[in-house]
Each structure stands twice: as C-alpha cells, then as structure tokens.
Amino acid sequence: MFPLRRLFSFLFLLLVYYGSRGQNKIVVFQSDFGLKDGAVSAMKGVAMDVSADLKLFDITHEIPAYDIWEAAYRLEQTVPYWPRGTVFVSVVDPGVGTSRKSVVLKTKTGQFIVTPDNGTLTLIALSQGIAEIRQIDETRNRRKNSQESYTFHGRDVYAYTGARLAAGLITFEQVGSKLPDQVVEIPYQPALKEGIKLKGTIAILDIQYGNVWTNIGKELFDQLKVSYGDILRVEIYHNQKKLYSADMPYCQTFGAVNMGQPLAYLNSLLQLSFALNQDNFSKKYSISSGSDWRVEVWKK
C-alpha cells in the first residue's frame, strides 16, 4: 500500500501548494485606450501568453484621455466588489517615458493595483488602505525584447507584471523593492461638515444618465439628519464660480419626483448624488466633475 499512500501525499501536497497561492488568477484592466484599436487586445494577449489559466476582465477603457482623476475614481468605485487577491492593471499614463514610478499597491483588503504612481491611487489608497507598495523592477519585470519600445508600458510592463503576479509566477515581493507607504495624490476638497453645510467634490458623473455624484458619503450625510421628502439646498461651484443653486427633495427613488424634476439621493456607493428624474442633470446645467468641481449642501 506504500505507493498508494504516496499518491495521496502527492495529491495532498498539490492541494496545499495551490491553496497557498495568494492570487486568484483574476486580472481586471482599466485604461484610456478606448476599444477602437488593438491596444487592449495586445495587453490581454500578453497576459494570456504569460498564463492561459488567467481570467481577464475590464473596468473600462473609456477613461477620458489622460484623466487621472477619473481613473482614480473608477478604481475606488469597483475594486471593493471583486474578490480578495484580484490584480488590477490601470494604465492612464500621460507621463509615460518620464520619471513617474511604476508600482504595485497591495491594499489592506488583499487586492493588488498595478499602475503608474501619478495620482491614480489617490482615492483607493485612502478607502482600502495601503498594506504595502513596491516599485516594479523593470530589469526583471518587463516583457522580453520589449526594451526598444518606449511608449507602451501598459503592455510591456503593467500587463506583463500584473499577469505574472496573478498567475503566481512571481510573488508580491518579487515585483521590486518596497517603497514608503505613500502615493502621489491629486489635491481635492475632501467631504466634510462646516457649520450647517456639507462640503465636497463632484467626484464623477454617472455619464450614461447625466447624474452628478459627490464624494459625500452616507455617514457624513446622516449628520444633517435628513428624512425622505426633506428639502436640501444644493450649490455647485467650478473653481470659485457658482454655476448652480437650487432646492430639491431627498428621495429614496427617482419616481418620487415628477419627470424632469431634480432630486438628491444616495447612489449605489452610498454617496450623495443629484439627478433629474428621466432627464440629464449634467447636460442641462453644464456640470462636469473632477477635483475642481465643488459642492455645498445644507438642509432648508
């Protein structure tokens, strides 16, 4: 019976070996490449060439060109819904070829984000916490024979390194040397209460519907002690200029106001948001989003 026992031992060790790998073989891509050319496909091809066992997904590739704030926001919006061990590759990189660092952030929640450290990590580092950051050592972690191409780090460094990390071919430590627990940050108005007013940033537009999403979360909003049906004053500023000022009810559902009327609500991320029922708030009032768009809200 000896060989049989050995077979079981082997199977057991195999199980232990695979069970011990931190990674779950999932890679999720984000970029400002769009879907019209072959850039996203080249990144995925490189990943499949690293390991055909990987499972590849996307956040979006329609980040407006060079818009680091939106890249930061999309990460914060989606990372929490993916399982522990997922590797994200985010490539919005106006400084490609300059001295910005290429890093992998491990969050306190056990996920990995492969990206240039150019502000992309501003929000996710805060919300998920920094477990450790490592700088990608491009002497080891770069696609073979890709040194002559200077402009597609997304494919040759980020996709390649993310895929190898997700496949368990390198450990997090093998990414490169440890950096201080500090990311490059985009300055913006954090959500806070000042007297009776809440202040915050228009973090993003829910672009498909034109709804306006702030960075004011439920816990802070609860301090206004607002009930459904109560009226809020909402003021929106672009830099120092006031562009919108109106009263609207706080509602549980869009159907609580007439078609075309404004309402305030908590969106799917439990952040204070503004909408027109079955119409486009941001288009109608020319409101955009980003670190230079601020909002002030108080209870009437």
Add this chain to the structure above:
Amino acid sequence: MFPLRRLFSFLFLLLVYYGSRGQNKIVVFQSDFGLKDGAVSAMKGVAMDVSADLKLFDITHEIPAYDIWEAAYRLEQTVPYWPRGTVFVSVVDPGVGTSRKSVVLKTKTGQFIVTPDNGTLTLIALSQGIAEIRQIDETRNRRKNSQESYTFHGRDVYAYTGARLAAGLITFEQVGSKLPDQVVEIPYQPALKEGIKLKGTIAILDIQYGNVWTNIGKELFDQLKVSYGDILRVEIYHNQKKLYSADMPYCQTFGAVNMGQPLAYLNSLLQLSFALNQDNFSKKYSISSGSDWRVEVWKK
C-alpha cells in the same frame, strides 16, 4: 486494494455530482449602463466573488437608456445561440426601487433570464416559451450588507442571484416563489397577413449599418410567394403617419442592387428587413424602431 477502490468511488461520485448540476456556469449580461463607468465591472466583480469558476459574457451594455423594447429585442436576438443552461442577467430598469417584480424566467429551451419584469420579457417569453417564472426573494437572494443602497439592484440582486444560480449554489426553486406563467408585455403590432398585405413592427435597427429589421418572419413572408428579384411595395408608419413608401426588389445579397439602392432581404434571424446597398437606410429616411413604428408590405 480497498483504499484504491475507495479512491475510484470518490472520483466517480465527484463526476456524478458535477455532471448532475443543470447549470453550465455561463452568465451573459445586458444593460443600459454603457461601458464608460464601473457599473458593469461591479456586477462582474460580484459574480466572480460568488464563484471564480463562472464564465462571464455580454450581450450589450449600449441599450439606449430606459429602452425596454430594445432590451426585449436583444434578448430575443441572442438567447437562442447560447447553450442550454445559460443564465442571462438583463438590467434595463427605469422603475428601480418601485413595485415592479424581480424575476427569473426559465424558458422551455432550458435557459434562465434574471430581470425586472417590466416588459423586458415580452418577446423572449413568446419565442422561447415559459417553462416557469419565479419571483426573486430578496430576503435571501441579495448581496450581504447591500440593503442600504436603493438604486443598484443590477449589482446587488440580479448579478448576485444570476451568479449563484449559474454556479449551482442555489437551485431555480430557491430563487423564490413560483409566479403565474405570465410576463408584463409591451403592446406592439404583431406580424400578420391581412388580405394581400403583411403588417408588422420595425423591431430594431441594425444600428451599425442603418438597416431596418421588422418582426415579419420567413414563414409569414413565404405566404406572399415572392422570388428573388420580385418587386415589393414597402410603407413605413410612425404611429399613424406614413413616413416612407417605395418599391424595391427582394434580394439574396446586398450586391444584387446598385450602390445606394434599396432592397428587401431576410436578415440573420430570418426576418424581413430593408437596406440600402452600402448606405444607411434609417439615417437617410429618418426611420427609427420600437413598438410605435409599423410597416406594411405587399407584392407588386
């Protein structure tokens, strides 16, 4: 030899166990979310968190906002091509948060459609048949700790339930209680023959090329006894107003008429359609689609 026999028994049971699951681990998503934000990614993250063995695909996420008719049409167009046991999650939900029911339809062809019952099932229930409909019991089938968010049922209820059903973590019966075999229907002109005329709806535009697709199928069309090259009279109405009226040949291929000329043909779903050879029919004549666009056709 006893333990070896036990090993074989174990492997056999494993095989039986997995073979017995009805589902094929495929989930196909559809929505009006677009691909620019993180909503689709959040749904897929939730599904991967349910089971990393699932295979995730899409019909489209470019359904025009709130366009239930088009959601219904896209399901009818694509569901038949996917294997038995596939789970579809369709989220076009203008009434999110109102009293529309959340359901899972099992078709007679053995596929599952997870959706708000708001008209989305109008066409697929007819073409594939209703085996059984169950209402999603949100007390059990809802992502943990998601009760405070009122606006993203697509992620917290539909994607979550679809994923658990596809993964075999719940049976169809565990979705919730059985409903009558009846779905909410959008009223429209069904395809029929009245004297020498065929009447129907402009079901959809083949948007990329501007071709006009009706709901008049091959079997009905065959009753006109038309051969390739025969001339048809085609009239198009928006509500009661006639917007287009012309003669065109019935053709097997687009190349059978000169560039820019109109033709009638059977599309890939074997439905009567109209096109301009290498030009855009719907743009040129301002034709759209949906339940208020009707067509009348007869042989000259």
Add this chain to the structure above:
Amino acid sequence: MFPLRRLFSFLFLLLVYYGSRGQNKIVVFQSDFGLKDGAVSAMKGVAMDVSADLKLFDITHEIPAYDIWEAAYRLEQTVPYWPRGTVFVSVVDPGVGTSRKSVVLKTKTGQFIVTPDNGTLTLIALSQGIAEIRQIDETRNRRKNSQESYTFHGRDVYAYTGARLAAGLITFEQVGSKLPDQVVEIPYQPALKEGIKLKGTIAILDIQYGNVWTNIGKELFDQLKVSYGDILRVEIYHNQKKLYSADMPYCQTFGAVNMGQPLAYLNSLLQLSFALNQDNFSKKYSISSGSDWRVEVWKK
C-alpha cells in the same frame, strides 16, 4: 499493485492526449459589428455552444463599417502578442453572399486566422508568413440548420469554424481543401527608402489620441541615422495632394516637446509615428489613414 500502475498509465495517457492538441482553446474576435446590438454575442454564444472550455476575447468590434484596410491593420497590430495556437475570427465582409472565399490562414508563427479572403490578410500574411491556407468547406463547417440565412456568415461559418478548430473538434486539415499560398491583397505604398527620402503609408490613426502611425519600421528608419533631437521634414499626401508639410524633432518621449508641439517617435510597434504633445494631430490637420494616405520623410 497492478491497478495502481494502470491508474498512473491512464493519467499519463490523459496528459499526453491533452498535451498533443495544437490548439490552446483561445478564440479572439474582430468585426465591424459594433457593440450596440447582439451580433457579437450571437457569435460568442455559438462558440460557447461548440465548447464551453473555450476562452473568448476580442481585438475590436469598432472597425469602421466595411473598412478592410483597418481590419488588416488591427490583425497585424495584435496577433503577435497572443500565444501560439490562438484562433482569430475576423469578420469585415462587405462582400458577404458574393463569391469571395472563406478561408483559414495558418501563419508561420502557428496562429490561425478565420476570415473572408478579401484583403483582410494583406498585412498579416506578409509580417507573419503563410504556412498554409485552406478554404472553409461549408458543406461540413457550417452551423446546423443555418443554410436558410444568407447574411450572417460571421456567426454561422466563421465563429463556428473558429470555435471548432480552437476546441480541437476539427484539425486544420478538416477545415477544407488547401489553397495556393496567396491571399487577396489591397494595393498600398510599401515602406521604402528612395535617395534621402523614406516613403510609406499612413497605416492607421491611434484614434484615441489622434496620433498618426506609418508603416515605416525601425529598421528602415534607422537608415536615416537620426538621433533624438534631430529635425525631420514630414510631408503627408492624400492621393497626389500634399496636405501637410512641417519640421519636427525625433523624440523618445512626448514630454520632450512643449504642449501642442509636433514630434516624431517610434510607436509601440516600432513604427515611425507623428503626434502633438497632449493634442490631436489628425484632427488638427484633417489627416486620415488607409492605402490612399502616403507620407515622405527626410532628415534636415
């Protein structure tokens, strides 16, 4: 111990069996269908119905309608990054239903391209080499009961055949009979040196950023003996008409010139390209791409 040895033999044979399959179960789709309707989903459903073990990806489905040149270019841009054995299904097919041949090209690098032979293979046949071309025998390699539909070969022939080839259900030989090693070619200006000038085609726009990519590769460009910072004269012609003429430096990174200024660089495919730093070259100067857009470049 006999049965144990038999178990090992069985496992070994299993290994040999699966190891011997040439295909890697990866299928990569490309088309001009767009992502708004159900056409891409129907192709993928057919593939999953062939074998649920396949892994399905995309190059792009946003090829401009009927633009065979761009289909050819996207293949050349992406195919090399995918692993050996990958099957590509490219469906840009203005001649659907006419006499163009349906083929599978096996490249010298061991990949397969399933496509109408209408010029789509112009560039990839040259860059990757033709190992063998076979014509799809539609009497055997066509989705069952699809003969009555004349307009969706992408789904019924190309996706179906590509999936069966990738899944190992048919061999390359079973695709159909062997053709001469010759593909249908689109005429264009090949990259070459004439005196002090390089001549070539504007192969494609990097559409997201408006950069202009030529077909002049690094090896040819090196013959000009240009260093970073050297000035190039760049002239762009549409057919015989000169539309752009200017001097610009050859740079390693976009940041080497001021915002809005032009530069020449080698793109991620190591082809000579032109851009404005953080602006849109092609829009600003109304430059497009394709076989009728030529470029001449020399060192000042």
